[in-house]
């Protein structure tokens with residue numbers, strides 16, 4: 001028995017295998033969620049607008065990019081006020097959030113926090129902002145930020161299509177997207193969405 005155990009690394013397997021299986025199972029569940037979301041994207045044309053809880057949509061989007069954020073984002077601060085459900089195509093708005101979150105993480109290679117704020121603007125609009133503690137948006141990019149193929153990232157890392165897609169999606173929802181640098185450092189992207197179908 002002792003020889004067999006040694007030959008097959010029994011002690012090592014006995015302690016490591018349960019951990020490995022737990023992590024594998026967690027990974028498979030995450031893949032399941034991502035595939036389900038991708039399926040939504042694939043059927044996007046067919047997807048109708050519907051009343052959506054933005055708070056939940058933010059959480060779904062965060063889960064989707066967990067892997068991209070986990071090594072650089074120390075903390076995700078959330079400031080949510082109670083707002084009504086908002087009419088939108090959820091897979092598209094989630095895609096906007098995913099693009100903003102990945103940009104935020106890529107802007108903070110040394111690490112930092114992301115702050116997400118959800119607010120109501122008067123009777124008819126809501127505002128959702130994603131802010132980071134990165135290097136901020138370069139001045140020369142600011143005027144062309146939402147144009148296709150504008151990127152400061154090396155080939156293979158960025159294509160400069162994330163923000164133009166965000167812009168198109170927001171316009172198709174009767175909303176808008178704004179970008180600014182924060183006085184204390186870092187970039188802030190703000191989405192404005194009408195609550196009701198326009």
Ligand SMILES: Nc1ncnc2c1ncn2[C@@H]1O[C@H](COP(=O)(O)OP(=O)(O)OP(=O)(O)O)[C@@H](O)[C@H]1O
Pocket residue numbers: 099103104107132134135136137138141145150151152153157158159160161162163164186187188
């Ligand atoms: N949070 C941010 N902080 C600083 N700069 C940013 C931020 N978000 C975007 N930018 C700047 O805007 C550029 C364009 O962003 P965009 O998301 O459109 O393209 P990308 O991230 O370069 O590539 P892709 O999104 O297609 O992978 C980025 O290359 C970067 O220079």
Ligand SMILES: [Mg+2]
Pocket residue numbers: 099102103158162163
């Ligand atoms: Mg991007």
